[in-house]
Amino acid sequence: MNRGGYLVRRLASALATVAAAAVINFVLFRAAPGDAATQYQMCRTCSAEFRDYLRAELGLDRPLLEQFWLYVSALLRGDLGHSFQTRRPVWDELAGPLANTLPMVGLGLAFGLALGLVIGVVAAWRRGTAADWAPLSASMFLSVLPIQWIGLMLLLLFGGMLPTGGISDPYLRFSDPSWWQVLGDRLEHLALPSLAIGLAWCGSWALIARSALVGALGEDYILTARAKGLTSWRIVRRYALPNSLLPITTLIFLTFGYIVAGSLLVETVFSYPGIGLALYQAVQNRDYAVLQGGFLLLTAAIVVANLLADLLYLKLDPRIRT
Amino acid sequence: MNVLRRYPGGALGAVMLAAIVVLAVLAPWIAPYTSHEKVGAVYQPPSAAHPLGLDDAGIDMVTLLLWGARTSLLVGFAAALIAVVVGGAIGLAAGYAGGRADAVLMRLTDYMLVIPDIPLLLIVAAVWGRSMTGVVAIIGLLSWPRLARVVRAEALSVRERAYVKRALTIGAGNLRIVATHVLPHVVPLLLTLAIFAVGNAILVETAIAFLGLGDPSAVSWGRLIQNAFAGQAVSRDAWWAIVPPGLAVGCLILACTLIGRALEDHLNPRLRAGHLSVRTFRLAPVPSGGER
Numbered sequence: 001m002n003r004g005g006y007l008v009r010r011l012a013s014a015l016a017t018v019a020a021a022a023v024i025n026f027v028l029f030r031a032a033p034g035d036a037a038t039q040y041q042m043c044r045t046c047s048a049e050f051r052d053y054l055r056a057e058l059g060l061d062r063p064l065l066e067q068f069w070l071y072v073s074a075l076l077r078g079d080l081g082h083s084f085q086t087r088r089p090v091w092d093e094l095a096g097p098l099a100n101t102l103p104m105v106g107l108g109l110a111f112g113l114a115l116g117l118v119i120g121v122v123a124a125w126r127r128g129t130a131a132d133w134a135p136l137s138a139s140m141f142l143s144v145l146p147i148q149w150i151g152l153m154l155l156l157l158f159g160g161m162l163p164t165g166g167i168s169d170p171y172l173r174f175s176d177p178s179w180w181q182v183l184g185d186r187l188e189h190l191a192l193p194s195l196a197i198g199l200a201w202c203g204s205w206a207l208i209a210r211s212a213l214v215g216a217l218g219e220d221y222i223l224t225a226r227a228k229g230l231t232s233w234r235i236v237r238r239y240a241l242p243n244s245l246l247p248i249t250t251l252i253f254l255t256f257g258y259i260v261a262g263s264l265l266v267e268t269v270f271s272y273p274g275i276g277l278a279l280y281q282a283v284q285n286r287d288y289a290v291l292q293g294g295f296l297l298l299t300a301a302i303v304v305a306n307l308l309a310d311l312l313y314l315k316l317d318p319r320i321r322t
Numbered sequence: 323m324n325v326l327r328r329y330p331g332g333a334l335g336a337v338m339l340a341a342i343v344v345l346a347v348l349a350p351w352i353a354p355y356t357s358h359e360k361v362g363a364v365y366q367p368p369s370a371a372h373p374l375g376l377d378d379a380g381i382d383m384v385t386l387l388l389w390g391a392r393t394s395l396l397v398g399f400a401a402a403l404i405a406v407v408v409g410g411a412i413g414l415a416a417g418y419a420g421g422r423a424d425a426v427l428m429r430l431t432d433y434m435l436v437i438p439d440i441p442l443l444l445i446v447a448a449v450w451g452r453s454m455t456g457v458v459a460i461i462g463l464l465s466w467p468r469l470a471r472v473v474r475a476e477a478l479s480v481r482e483r484a485y486v487k488r489a490l491t492i493g494a495g496n497l498r499i500v501a502t503h504v505l506p507h508v509v510p511l512l513l514t515l516a517i518f519a520v521g522n523a524i525l526v527e528t529a530i531a532f533l534g535l536g537d538p539s540a541v542s543w544g545r546l547i548q549n550a551f552a553g554q555a556v557s558r559d560a561w562w563a564i565v566p567p568g569l570a571v572g573c574l575i576l577a578c579t580l581i582g583r584a585l586e587d588h589l590n591p592r593l594r595a596g597h598l599s600v601r602t603f604r605l606a607p608v609p610s611g612g613e614r
Contacts, residue, residue: 013432020433028445144521144575146528149547149568155556156564164556261438265529269551280533283444291445298438306436 021299080293090293101274108197116205124213143203151269212244253309257302332584338577346391375562378553393542401523404462409469417477447535521578
């Protein structure tokens, strides 16, 4: 299999996945009981004429195939539709929250990775000792706890010390802050949400790092290295770790998408104005247009992350290239 | 007793799970109050009569935890059952049939794996309304793809074994071969995956409940966490309303994970080899599989 062919096939399958998500999107909302006009938040008591007018405006009075065509052609133009609630384009509604979510997830990922890798590497290295099972069990217990509960516990513990909600201090701008103060304020608000993400994920990272490293340590070249009389640290650092990092790097990308998609719970706990909270509010308002757009956006994010993981794998592992 | 020594984690998990199941089954008889009964002031701190205090509606926390265990376990096992049946069937079909059917089914599985589950849950629950059956169905239908992939890989390898070929030559039908030769090989694996699926389903249930999309009439552990959050337990320092449900969920899922990992270890002994660690270091390591 040559490299170009692999790339093309991979790209095609990514596009197909996004297309499938778009179709699911269409089907899910059309198959729902009632339609967007009857679910319209401000339309609980409106007249039948107004409902018909709304249906016409949303294109719901046309045949299903035509609706599908309209939906697809709008998507291809990059048009995700307009919010039922604010009437602004869905993309404008979601771009800001998405930009808020990314730094939170990035920081959380960095924190979780640092903690998880240290625990995992030490555990694999000192396999079967207290340094293996004690930190590993602790991080494993963290990883089975509901992330929203971890968030609540952080609120309970750090409630007085760090800001517990929002993205920035609304009163800060009155005191003419310096650039550093603004950055510090943002970091303070990011601290608890990303700590929650990091704590919730470090256990999985530790397990993955440990099993990858244990797998590498079971290989024959480690036995050879040991027979040569190399020190344990050298064996881990030069022989085992580089080989076990491969699955770990790709997994970073794979989980990044899921963390973004799953940021919903953390953002709800800390009322952090990210994409998850935007979707949650869209559910509360029955704003189907925003829901549809957000779902598609998140699926696309995961697909892109998966694609990046594959490309990275291709670059890192010479065995695939041949 | 040998099992206990070889898999202490798995044994611990089994004991924990059994204890929770027993408490849940006995809930109607051992719960001190009923789960709708206001027995004191809102967020009353723990006392002798109420060891874990009262919640945001003045209901006894111990009672709520006991009843909540029933719902959480029910959702976990029911959703896992759906996942096992659907995932097992699709995995077996894809792995045994191979060829085009395999390609189509695995493509479907891959799509399901990629689609972000929590946003999808949100949409499905928002569109179809809130009920216990709905929650179970959604979780079950979201968790089968993982199972299907693993089962398929196993079925694929079993299909190539000599006794399957022999059965085919004798004239056994495909359905018969799958039922009597392939399925029994896949069952241990399926059980391992099922116990992980139980844990996962319970975790997802807490997420659904937290977003206010669960069955409004059912008390579950996820619901208790949501109640504490919505009832401002944090700002009122009512830790007794927050800590126990989370720890309970954690223990239940941990029990499932421990059992699952012990089973996994048992099925794949190669994970036990390690040349670097002092204790398991041997000059003659376990054989590294026939295919290498």
